Amino acid sequence: MKNFILLVLIFTIVQSLGFPSFYHRSSDIHVEIAQAIQNCEGVELEMVRDYPKLSMVTLNKNQNKPNKGFVIFGEHARELISPETGLHFVKKLCNQNEDMKSIKDNYELRMIVNVNPLSREKVESGDFCKRENENGVDLNRNYKSHWSKDHDPEMVRTAPGPFAFSEAETQTVRDELKKFSPHVFFSIHSGTLALFTPYAYSKEQPTENISNMMQILTEVKEKHCETCKMGSCGHEIGYLSPGTSMDYAYDDLKIPYSFTFEIYHGGLDIRTKKHALKFLEVQSSHNKHRITDEEKLDQLLRDHSCFATTSTKEMPPDECFKYFNPEDKDQYDFYVENWSQAITLSLNRVAEQRQTQQQS
Numbered sequence: 001m002k003n004f005i006l007l008v009l010i011f012t013i014v015q016s017l018g019f020p021s022f023y024h025r026s027s028d029i030h031v032e033i034a035q036a037i038q039n040c041e042g043v044e045l046e047m048v049r050d051y052p053k054l055s056m057v058t059l060n061k062n063q064n065k066p067n068k069g070f071v072i073f074g075e076h077a078r079e080l081i082s083p084e085t086g087l088h089f090v091k092k093l094c095n096q097n098e099d100m101k102s103i104k105d106n107y108e109l110r111m112i113v114n115v116n117p118l119s120r121e122k123v124e125s126g127d128f129c130k131r132e133n134e135n136g137v138d139l140n141r142n143y144k145s146h147w148s149k150d151h152d153p154e155m156v157r158t159a160p161g162p163f164a165f166s167e168a169e170t171q172t173v174r175d176e177l178k179k180f181s182p183h184v185f186f187s188i189h190s191g192t193l194a195l196f197t198p199y200a201y202s203k204e205q206p207t208e209n210i211s212n213m214m215q216i217l218t219e220v221k222e223k224h225c226e227t228c229k230m231g232s233c234g235h236e237i238g239y240l241s242p243g244t245s246m247d248y249a250y251d252d253l254k255i256p257y258s259f260t261f262e263i264y265h266g267g268l269d270i271r272t273k274k275h276a277l278k279f280l281e282v283q284s285s286h287n288k289h290r291i292t293d294e295e296k297l298d299q300l301l302r303d304h305s306c307f308a309t310t311s312t313k314e315m316p317p318d319e320c321f322k323y324f325n326p327e328d329k330d331q332y333d334f335y336v337e338n339w340s341q342a343i344t345l346s347l348n349r350v351a352e353q354r355q356t357q358q359q360s
Contacts, residue, residue: 019124022329023080024087026117026124030055033090033113040094042104049172052118052134056176057090059109067351070182070255071111071343072173072245075139076131077119079190081264081325081335086113086188088336089343099344106351110180115139115169129157129320133169137161140187141241142170143248146201160243173245177253184257184350185249186343190264190324193225196233198250198258200241205232209256216349217259224342225263225270233260257350263339266323269331270338 024032030045033055037043042063048056073086090113093100103109114120118134132138138158141147147164165171177185195217198206210232217230229236233246250258315323326332 019126020327020329020332022332023084023124023325026114026120029083029087029114032087033057036091036094043090043094048112048176049168052168054112054115054117054169054172057109057111057113059093059104059107061108061110063108065106065108067106067184067347067354068108068180068182069110069184069186069347069350070177070180070249071109071186071188072115073112073188074114074116074120075169075187075245076189076191077116077123077133078129078131078320079264079324080120080123080321081190081332082188083114083120084332085263085336085339085343086111089340092340092344099341102348102351103344107347109347110176110182112173112176115173126317128317129315131157132159133167135161135167137167139167139169140189140245141243142167143174143243143245143252145243145248145251147243158241164243170245174248177249177255181253182255183354184347185246185255185259186346187245187260188339188343189260189262192229192262193227193265193268193270194229194233194236194260194262195220195225195231196229196236196246196260196262197231198233198247200233200244200247200260202240203232203234203238205235206250208250212353213257213259216257216346216353219349220342220346223345224338227268227270228262259346261339261342263342264325264335266325271334 030053034045037045037057042060044058044061045055046058048054071086071089074080074083076082090111093103116133116139119130119132122130136159138160141158141160142164144164147160149160149163161167165174197210197213197217214231221228221230233244234240244260246258246260249255321327326335
């Protein structure tokens with residue numbers, strides 16, 4: 001028995017060697033947030049679930065601010081860069097950052113920085129393709145909005161669960177959203193570069209508040225992600241994804257601003273298109289029809305969304321890590337800062353639009 005335990009320990013250590021030191025373990029995320037907010041006026045950390053342990057960061061709790069925002073990070077465990085961005089955002093909130101002043105003045109915020117902690121721990125130990133939660137359920141298919149038990153076996157790692165809200169993690173998000181009734185909701189992912197609005201379950205584009213949402217995303221795209229796809233998720237990607245948090249927030253809870261940001265793509269650095277086009281050279285060389293660089297880029301962004309995971313079916317663990325997360329520290333630093341700024345910009349623009357609407 002001792003030998004077996006030793007072998008398991010050695011295997012875990014070997015697997016985890018591929019986990020870069022500048023990324024944070026799940027326990028470290030909680031500790032660093034707790035440390036960051038010690039002298040941070042108006043920011044608190046509270047436990048909202050005992051198992052799995054889910055903590056929520058709040059800003060200006062019950063302070064009757066004019067706007068309310070809710071952000072979740074890390075629905076898919078392998079998308080490590082999502083909670084890392086959430087941690088960076090919280091630290092900026094507490095560092096007297098000038099960009100955050102308008103957020104502090106105008107918002108009550110609630111954020112679950114690591115919504116899939118048990119499976120993230122498995123990723124930290126080397127299971128870099130792990131997407132689902134501890135029960136093998138894709139959290140972003142487990143919400144009530146157009147939930148479906150039908151599961152396409154070609155869409156790997158997207159099991160919707162036995163019924164809507166079968167999972168503790170989605171139950172927690174649902175309950176906190178209902179209690180809070182925010183004006184804006186974000187879910188932060190990686191796997192492609194995209195700025196999405198509802199719907200994910202349908203190729204039809206919604207009409208309620210869509211022009212306001214698109215106005216905000218247009219500015220985010222211009223300033224933070226020129227190569228991002230932008231628009232209604234199902235329409236842009238071409239795959240249908242029932243049971244997502246974004247559609248639940250928008251359709252069921254009537255949250256007027258509901259977004260999904262996909263913030264990293266292993267084949268494409270947002271500072272240049274060259275990586276993406278090189279990535280597709282091998283694939284396109286087997287294609288009888290010549291396709292343009294823009295068509296290559298569009299194909300790349302469609303095929304690797306967190307909403308459609310067919311392309312990672314045979315991907316080995318080390319490739320999964322590189323595909324969903326920055327490998328080097330400079331790139332990591334750029335992405336967490338870039339997307340913290342993008343979330344901040346979006347929140348500020350929502351507040352401005354709402355103020356204009358109230359005055360008119």
